[in-house]
Every structure is written in C-alpha cells, then in structure tokens.
Amino acid sequence: MGPSASAPASGVRQAYHHGDLRNALIDAALAMLEVEGADHLSLRAVASSVGVSHAAPAHHFGSLRGLRTALATVGFTRFAATMRAARAKAPDEPIAQLRAARDGYLSFATGSPALFRLMFTSPELDWNDAALCAAAGGARQELSDYSAAAARHLGLTDPHAIMRLEHLIWAEAHGEAHLVIDGRIPPSSALPEIDKASPLAVVDLAALIYAVPARTEGDGA
C-alpha cells in the first residue's frame, strides 16, 4: 500500500519519490544551520542527512541561495508567529502588547540565532522570491501593527511621525537582538528593572538621540 500514501509511514524512506522531500530538507537544513553554523550549511550535507543523493536538493531549491531563501521564508513565518503568540498572552492594551511583542522578537532571535542572522542578511537571499517577500511582509506587518497601536495610544496622528516611531521601536529591538546573539551584551532578562532608579535619564535619552527638544520644565535639573 506504500505507493498511494503521499508521506512515508514512519522514518523509512523508499527509493525515489520521498513524498515530502522539500520539507524534510528544510527541517534538516534548519537543524544543521543552528548546530554547524551558517557557513557549514551545504546542499550535499543536507541531502545526505536526509538520505537522498547529492543533487536532489537542487531540484527543489535550484541553488544554495534558493535553499537559504526557503529557510528564511519559514523563518519569517515563525518569527511573526512568535510575536503574535507573545502578544496573545499579554493584556490587550497597546503598551503591554508592544512590550510582549518585543519579548517575542528577542526570544526568537536568541532561540534561533543563525536563522535570525540569515533572515536579515539580505545579500544571501533572493528577494525576488514571492514566498520570501510574503513571509517577510507578514512579519513586517505584525511589527507595524503593534507599534502603530502604541503610537496612537501615545496620541500620535501624523503618519510620518508614526513611521519614525516604528523605526525607533524596531531598531531598538533589532539591535538588542543582534548584540545579544553575538554575545556582546547579556540578555535583557538579566537586567530587569534597574532603570526604575533613574527614569528621567532614560526618558530624556530618546529625546536627545532623536533631535527632540528636551523638556524645558527641569532643564538643568
């Protein structure tokens, strides 16, 4: 009864027509990516890991670049899902949603650092691929949603200002994600609430960086 089923019964592989080789290759590649590192990811190694011939992956992905693009596509999908899941567990209030999504952003990066880097290293990907653009667009939309909600909650109406705020939110999360997975700063969870000791400084910092005139009420302190 083997030939009628579209997927192999268990882990057994029949000769020719794997059934779901493309996904099997992607899963193997994702595992290999985090274990072996991004530059040890090879079509041949992935193929032999699944148990097919060395040229089998090329049929599904075209090239190594195609495989990377496919990996980034599932990466962006999982990325958006992680942020959505984090938001779902948080109170339905703009600021809580914003902070939950940021936690999701960071936990995805720390959980799949190699994939995260691959997704955001544009020259290695094929951005003409429709699936990749769709997946990345979905994640981008997720990001726009909660940052725009936070912006509106803060009273912003100018679209340009809202976009600038979105960039600020994105840049902070993205930078912290990169620095954490590169081991340059410890995960933010290790530095919980120390900023409470000096709210003024942190609050004013954003103003200083972004060319916003500082509050005049307590100028010199």
Added chain:
Amino acid sequence: MGPSASAPASGVRQAYHHGDLRNALIDAALAMLEVEGADHLSLRAVASSVGVSHAAPAHHFGSLRGLRTALATVGFTRFAATMRAARAKAPDEPIAQLRAARDGYLSFATGSPALFRLMFTSPELDWNDAALCAAAGGARQELSDYSAAAARHLGLTDPHAIMRLEHLIWAEAHGEAHLVIDGRIPPSSALPEIDKASPLAVVDLAALIYAVPARTEGDGA
C-alpha cells in the same frame, strides 16, 4: 636596486618576497568583500587578485577564518576611528558628542556594510585572536566613553544604570545600522526632524519599553 628595498617601488611585483603582502592581501580582500559579497570572499581569489599563488595567503592568515579575523580587526580599528573623527568635529558637550558618535556608527555601517556584518557575526571570527580582541575592545571603549559621559550628564551615578543606558544607546544605533544596510528602513538622514511635532510620544516611548514608570504630570495630554 631591487633587492634592498623592503617595498615594491610602484605597482610592480617582483618574484618572491612581495614586501608587504599581508597588507596587500587585506586591502584586496576588503575591496572584494564589499563588491563580491561576503560568501564570495576566498583565499584563492584574493591571492590571484594580488598576483601571488593560491596558497600564499594561508602563510599569513592560516585559514579563511584567519583572513576574516584580520579583516574584522582592521574593521574595528576603522570603526573606532570613524566614531572618534565624528566626535572631534562636534561641539565638546556630552549630548552633541553622543549624537555625533551615533552618526559615525551609522556612516561606517552604510559605508562598509559587508565589513560591518562580518565584524559582528561572531561565529565566523576567531575571538581568541589577540589583535581582534584589542581592536574590538577599543571600539567598545569608545562607545562606553561617550555613552557614560552622556549618562553622567543626565545625572546617573549607579554603575548598573549607566551600563543599562549604554546598552540602550548601543542597541538603538546597532539596530538602525543593520536595518539600514539591509535596506529595510531608509537612512535616518532622510527623516530629519519630524519628531519635533510630537516630542512627548518619543520621549515616553523609552520609558514604556524599558519598564520605567511614565511621568505622571501630564498623563493623558
């Protein structure tokens, strides 16, 4: 004539003993890195670009990883120099210094995107290399200097809080750098002063992200 000089007179290369082959290889590799992309950087291509045999680079760098490490080392040195130069042209005041250094951070990243990515992609580098650690430590010191000065200017004294502030500054610049060179957001120079329209929102955002209690004075408005 020829044999006594330690460096080739002009562009001419004599057989054997290039004179300054290590630096020549680094320069060629830096050029190739930005033009061809990081994954097309090869010892053999760099060698033939300089005009030496395919195994010559191995003698100076040991391996491709060693070449990458050497490139990252000069990268970090130039990186720190770029921030220092930007600061030197700014007024000698903590906040102006902070913003100038941030501009230097971003201009280095946009000027050498491939090198910037290489420098901050840890798994591809040998962090046991003393020169790399020294160069990266210098850049890190530069960053600590101006952010600590800004922190003190804002009245911060707790070392833990100062460090947290440094991470915030670093993450924002680093994230924006990555997003810009990946083409995901336009360079910040294209979005100059629009935040002035709504200073409160941007100012309060940092408080919201970083678990700092928002100001109670003007809560709703």
Added chain:
DNA sequence: CCTGCTATCTTGGCGTTGTCAAGATAACCG
C-alpha cells in the same frame, strides 16, 4: 665571498562543494 638558516612564496595534490547534463524511476492521466 661563501655557507647555513629562516621566513616567504610556489607547486602539486586531496577531499569537498555548487552546479550542470544525462539518465533512471515513479506517479499520474487519458
């Protein structure tokens, strides 16, 4: 001047990789 000595660079080769071309096999459809 001549003789080791060492660093530097070359030559040759091995195993692995991405990619292409051609063939074999299985599924599907009329």
Added chain:
DNA sequence: CGGTTATCTTGACAACGCCAAGATAGCAGG
C-alpha cells in the same frame, strides 16, 4: 495499458580550503 511529467540518481567539472614539499630570497657569521 502507454505516454507524459515530476522526481530523484549518477557522473562530471571547476573552484574552493587545506596540507605537504620544494624553491627562492634575505640575513647572519665565518
């Protein structure tokens, strides 16, 4: 049942990282 297509295999080629051996150049000491 026969033809068509998608899927996978086999074989080959060039380029790559890396290693071992050899060749050359500069240098020091007699």
